[in-house]
Amino acid sequence: MSPLSRLRCITVDVTGTLIAYKGELGDYYCMAAKAVGRPCPDYKRVHEGFKLAYTEMAKKYPCFGFAAKMPNIVWWKTCVRDSFVRAGYDYDEETFEKIFRRIYSSFGSSAPYTVFPDSQPFLRWVREKGLKVGIVSNAEYRYRDVILPALGLNQGSEWDFGVFSGLEGVEKPDPMIYKIALERAGNIAPEETLHIGDSMRKDYTPAKSVGMNALLLDRFKTPDAEEWRKSGAIVLPDLKFLTMSFMNNNVPVSDHRRYYFLVICCSAETAKWVGNVTNDILCPVISLSATANAPPGPSLQFRTHQQINPTKTTTLFPSQSTSWTESLRANIRSNQFHQAVLTYVKMTSAGVPPDHFAFPAVLKAVTALKDLALGRQIHAHVFKFGYAYGISSVTVANTLVNFYGKCGDIWDVYKLFDRIPQRDTVSWNSFISALCRIEDWEAALEAFRLMLLDNVEPSSFTLVSMANACSNLTRLDGLRLGKQLHAYSLRIGDTKTFTNNALMAMYSKLGHLNDAKVVFEMFEERDLVSWNTLLSSLSQNDMYLEALVLLHRMVHEGLKPDGVTIASVLPACSHLELLESGKQLHAYALRHDILIENSFVGSALVDMYCNCREVESGRRVFDCVMDWKTALWNAMITGYAQNENDEDALILFIEMEAVAGLCPNATTMASIVPACVRSEAFPHKQAIHGYVVKRGLESDHYVQNALMDMYARMGKIHISKTIFDNMEIRDIVSWNTMITAYVICGHHDNALLLLHEMQRVEKEKNYKDDKRIPLKPNSVTLMTILPGCATLAALAKGKEIHAYAIKNMIASEVGVGSALVDMYAKCGCLDLATNVFDMIPIRNVITWNVIIMAYGMHGKGAEALDLFNCMVAEESKVMGVKPNEVTFIAMFAACSHSGMVSEGLNLFYRMKDEYRIEPTPDHYACIVDMLGRAGQVEEAYKLINTMPSEFDKAGAWSSLLGSCRIHPNVEIGEIAARNLFRLEPDVASHYVLLSNIYSSAQLWDKAMDIRKKMKEMGVRKEPGCSWIEFGDEVHKFIAGDASHPQSGRLHGFLETLSEKMKKEGYVPDTSCVLHDVDEEEKETLLCGHSEKLAIAFGILNNPPGTTIRVAKNLRVCNDCHEATKYISRITDREIILRDVRRFHHFKNGICSCGDYW
Missing domain, CATH: 3.40.50.1000 (HAD superfamily/HAD-like)
Structure with missing residues (x-):
């Protein structure tokens, strides 16, 4: 078809x-200028100017001014004028009008195309x-x-x-x-x-x-x-x-096949040898030694039949064995293999000698029974009755080769095959099949080459075995030889569905799904295996939408899906969270009794339901499947763990061995380890590691990845690194897991170093992949590492990663794009964050949440509200994106930082009434922060009292306590602190805030009592830490730390700067120092705050005019905020400081927050 x-x-x-420009647009623009007597010789500059002007106009007035109702000619006039201006050619209005008319007229005709x-x-x-x-x-x-x-x-x-x-x-x-x-x-x-x-x-x-x-x-x-x-x-x-x-x-068959092969190879050079492909496959291009893995003795350097002088034999017995042979065949057809052996025994006991038809029949029965001892006895009978050599003995010998091969006796296969006097296609197929069965792929390919040298024509079965062998080589070798095999099959005219299915599976396994799809589309006839092979390949390569489309097409063409079809398509429903489609497939499976007889379908259904957060439905499927297999139990355990039903996962894990009698494998352990980490019912986390060792699974790299993640979440990053260093096989998942472990533990600098190491390291030799090719960071790698760049404000590193993403065509993926938006925003580059957001073709709710948070962090609440309205009014109509709980948290934070109280409260009510989202403790905490920041401390306190009693109110009380620090309120601050000391007694920031409130109110005794209480309880204040990027390094500064190589220089610079600031009117806010020392010492301590050290480093090590970007782990103190305003004016620098709450853009002595933070 x-x-x-x-x-x-x-x-x-x-x-x-369909069409193209005849030249560059700059040529036409310059010709138009020249025609009116105003030549502009630098057409390249004009062309570059046009590209910039067009990009800006398309962004500002998209669709040629459609939305702005701008006339087409006005849009183009603006664009053309800007093109010339950017190129340095600014004409007067009359001249430009003449030039523009020529350009507009020219591009409205066919001339430039x-x-x-x-x-x-x-x-x-x-x-x-x-x-x-x-x-x-x-x-x-x-x-x-x-x-x-x-x-x-x-x-x-x-x-x-x-x-x-x-x-x-x-x-x-x-x-x-x-x-x-x-x-x-x-x-x-x-x-x-x-x-x-x-x-x-x-x-x-x-x-x-x-x-x-x-x-x-x-x-x-x-x-x-x-x-x-x-x-x-x-x-x-x-x-x-x-x-x-x-x-x-x-198209004639030969031409069609030639084209078909060209499409697969995708290179003109390949076409040149398509005609000679037979010579390529016959010559020693398959130069993979088969003798390396062969047993001692016979080798694969076989004699061809021209070199052998076979012993001539004649028929020794008449045909009285015919009726016995028919009985044997009848037994085989009905799968009565034991009965066939009994028939053979009766036959020989009756004095009837077996012939060359009886031996293959009984050997088939023995092969099915895999009874090696019995087979050897029959082999002895073959010698006894004279069928060891001769033309008539080839069929018997072929059956013996097949028997020994399926019984795993490769030594006898070699010996027997080497003695076959005249090998036919079946002989070679049996031998090749035996080599494939022991996974000696190189030997199988060498045998195929020798088969062709022996002038024996391969069958479809041969080509299928060879396709399987190619698919198990390294990717480069497998693809090279696989394409030669494909070309050979086309040349000999083997277009059977059986062969094409194997070729399609080969391409898919080698990662060339495009070639597999081409093979599929060129089928003259497709059977169910053809459809299932491509469906499975699409799902395995994450092409889920295409898999669903292909299923629809399959049904439309009248084919009836079977269990393999259902199991292949269900992962698409799972990953796309298409619950209704999954339910339809479930109903189909039930109607056709597929579920009961196929546990793989059951496993896929369990996975689908759990991935769609329908865990109970998944459990009902699990309970209905009668055929218990490890894969089914793994699917249910994984489903529980993914949905954080950790205790259920642990119970099922215990039952797996105790009730079902199944032994947990690596997949089981990789799923249960995260559940053990999270579950409070499993206090001895490291015991699971001991169980892994007991089961002998400690060397499995999937289990090792899970253990690395477990120890990272336990804060034992050194154990994670030890496991990583001792891994024999490190795939991309292993590297990503270790990078994630560093990020989890806050070791972002080590995460960046590991990324660079990852790009230098080559893949392990024993991995089935291209040898000696560097590991290639993927989307998951970038989504993992970019938050580290954001935390460290490592803008240069982030830009490098962005460039890598663009080069590898993954920058527009929604996950990577969202991480890039977040990175640029947290590095203080809101414009770049917006540009990346605009370039993401398909945005999801996460993408919108990130950009809204970005504008909120930068104090642009009104713009954040505009984005929210755009998300609701426009994007939701196209892609069905709806605000979620996180969207409103982002919006409340944006309103809080911009003083938009009425807008924030309006959104709070809309969230409940319009979007049916019930407020969570986080939502309440944001509203409390918004009210308190605006000075409405009493209203914030009242709101906390209206929260449901079962809610965790720690976040809300913390926000209220911070508000009492900004807008001094000792009474409510004490209430908030008492609740926090009860809920979170080990959090130092609560004590520090209350102490600051007391200090501001000059209640020095109470402030001293709080500090004593901290000492008594062993609560330590988290040290202030700031980062600044310089060159290829991220420099870290800790408050009061003098370990940096430039420490002395930095403190000296800050002391000198402090004197200049005082002359400008700066008064140090010593209330920020909680130590009981004199004022002079307090001023000295203020100079040691981490953000000041980082700013000083940036000023001293960067040329004048460079923007200084600093990130801090805590809220910037009042003194540092005030001092940075003075520093920005005195040094004539723009300083961008990100603290734990928001961004501060300091320029000319003014902060973007308006002192509202």
Whole structure:
């Protein structure tokens, strides 16, 4: 079946896909200027100016001014003027008007464009086949009305409908533009539509996100094309290749196969040797030694049949054994293997000699029974009755090779195979199968080469075995040899479904899913195994939407899913949290009695329900499955652990061995270890490590990863590092786990160092992957390390990671994008954070929460509220994004830092009434902080008293205590402190705040009592710590610490600076010093605060004018806040200081917080 028959609509991009500019735009702009007598020779500068101007206009007035109702000509006039200005050419109004008219007229015609030769034929041919053709382009109305018709691409003959951003008010990469295209197409499903474009970000990703098929054209040899292919995208050089693919039913077989192989190989060089591929596969290109793992004695350097002079034999007995042989065969057909052996015994006891038909029959029975001793006796009979050699003995010998191979006696396989006088296809297949069974893949491939040298034609079974062997080699070797094998199968005309299924599985296992999909689409006939193979591959490669689309297509074509189908698709429902779709598959399994007989389906269902947070439903499925397997128990234990039902997970873990009699494996332990860490019912955490050792699982790297995480969460990072250092195999998960362990323990600098080490280290040799290739950080790595950069305010490191993400095409992934937004925001670069946010094509609620928090941290409450309204009013209509509990926490914090009390209270009521979100203790704490920060301490206190009694009120009391410090209120402060001393007696900040309140009220005795109480209870104040990035290092400063190499220089500079500040009117706030010392000593102690040391370091080590960025772990004290204002004015520096609550931008003696923090 042609791929075209499954499509009903094709949509195409315009520029770069159907047409292209004849030159750079700078050329046309300069020619227009020259035509009016004002030459501008630097066309490159003009072109660069245009790119910047266009980007800014598209951002400010998207869709060519559609939303702002700006006329198209005004939009372009502004853009063109800015292009020239940026290039240094600022013309007077009259001159510019003449230039602009020429440019606007020129680009409204066909003059600057050229149509690719294959565009018009392709569009017409597709329409002739009955498909609809749509244009989807970020373009203005002139493309539809003037430019495309002038280029010969007319609506009605080349295309049916168009979606142009300048006419719709929505543009790529917004998925809405593709949804509009589907609506214009009529009653056509997304999976019946193919989109063709030239941009991963604007075409492929958003089209796939709405369920459409998609492929990319690489007409200009884009450097990113290889990365596109690696990500799973189909990339073709032009539309001719696509036309050939669709025309496969009309193309001669040899040509079609040649093209098919070219698509798989994706290189012109490969095409040159397709014709000679047989020679390649026959020559010693498979130069993998088979003798290294072979037993002593016979080797794989076999004699070919031309070198052997076989012993000639004749038939020794008449055909009286025929009836016995038929009885043997009947026993085999009915799987009565013991009865077959008895029949053979009766036969020989009756004096009837077995013939060359009887021996294979009884040997099949013995093979099924795997009775090696009995098989050897029958082998002796073969010699006794003269069937050890001769032409008629080949079938018997083949069956013996198969028997020894399946019984695992590879030594006898070698000896017997070497003595077969005239080996046929079955002989070689049996021998190769035996080698594959012991996983000697290199020997199997060498045997295949020798088989071809022996002029024996391989069968489909041979090719299937070879595909399996290739898939178990390293990725580079496996892919190289696998493609040669594929080419060979095409050359000999083996297009059987059986063979193609194996090739598809091979490509999938080697990580080339795109090639597997091409194989699938080129099938002449597909069986259930074909569909299941691709479904399983899509799920295993996290292509869940495509898996669901493929299932729909499979059912539409009339195939009935089986247990393997259901088990392959359920992970897609699990990861996408499509509960209803999962329930439909569950219902199907029940109707067809699949669940009871297939525990793998049961395991997948349990995983799906638990991942969708329906743990009880998962448990009901678990209880219904009668076939208890370890995988089923693991799924339920993992489900409990993932949902933090830790005690249930531990109970089931105990029952697994005690009740079910199943032995926990590495997967079990990797799931139960996190549950043990969290569960209060399991106090002896390290005991689980002892159990792991007892079970002999301590060397499994999945278990080691879980143990590393466990010790990190226990604060024993040194044990985590010891486990990591002793690991024999470290995959990407191991490195990510260790980096996460450092982040959990607050060792962000070590996390960054480990990332650099990770990029230098090569993968272990015993891993099935490309040898000697550096480990490549993935999305999880970046999402783990970026918060560390944010904590340390390591902007340069963060930018390096951002560049890496862009290079590897993962910057636009929602998880990585959200982490980048958070990093830039916490490094004080709100503009960069906003730019990254704007570039994320598909945003989820986390992305919106992060950007709202960013604006709130920077004191931009009004902008945060605008973002919230945008999220609710616009994004929710497109992607269904709705505010959650965290969204409102972010909004309350933003309102708190901006003094927007009425707006915050309004949101609080809307949260309950409009969004049906019940307030949590965190929400109350934010509202208390907002009221208290605004000076409404009494109202904040009253709100706490209205909180439900079962709520943990520690956060709310802490916020209230902080408010009493800002707006002195001893009475309420004491009430808050008493409650906090009861709820959190070990938290030092509560004591410090109360002591500060007493000091501000000049209640020195009470302040002294609090400090004594801290000493008596052994409560230590967390030391102030600040970080500043310089060069490739992040420098850490601790209050009062003199260990830094530049410590003396820094203190001297601060003392000199302090004198200058005093002359400007600065008065040290010594109330921030709690030590009982004189005022002069207090001033000296103030100079030792960590943020002052970090600021001094930045000023002394960076050139004038450099912005100083500092992060602190605690709230900045009043004195440091006031002093930094003076420092910014005296040194003429912008200083960005992030404390635990918000950002402070100091410039010219003013702080962005307005002293409201």
